[in-house]
């Protein structure tokens with residue numbers, strides 16, 4: 001069995017945003033040489049997500065509005081977590097809703113996606129460098 005590991009780095013200029021990272025993950029898969037197996041992609045931070053959905057700007061706008069309704073950033077004083085001096089309680093909650101990781105089957109050296117599936121990095125407390133782990137196992 002082959003095993004491959006790589007960290008991808010992101011530094012979003014805004015507090016929140018979504019990036020389609022599918023082509024970077026496909027590059028990892030090519031580098032790995034793995035033809036059949038499983039691919040894991042996870043955010044290595046508790047205020048960021050990795051998720052799979054449609055690359056459609058209206059949907060991403062809807063996510064932003066929905067998440068902000070569920071866990072508004074302000075007022076920051078509404079969250080006990082922010083009593084620690086941080087201001088990112090909302091980002092922890094948004095990450096929880098959008099998820100930590102995705103697993104995709106690898107078949108014939110390709111990501112075995114369903115229709116319209118793409119992999120996204122979701123940032124909820126940006127303006128700093130953060131990592132995503134790509135781990136692929138198979139043969």
Ligand code: ZN
Pocket residue numbers: 081086088089092
């Ligand atoms: Zn925090």
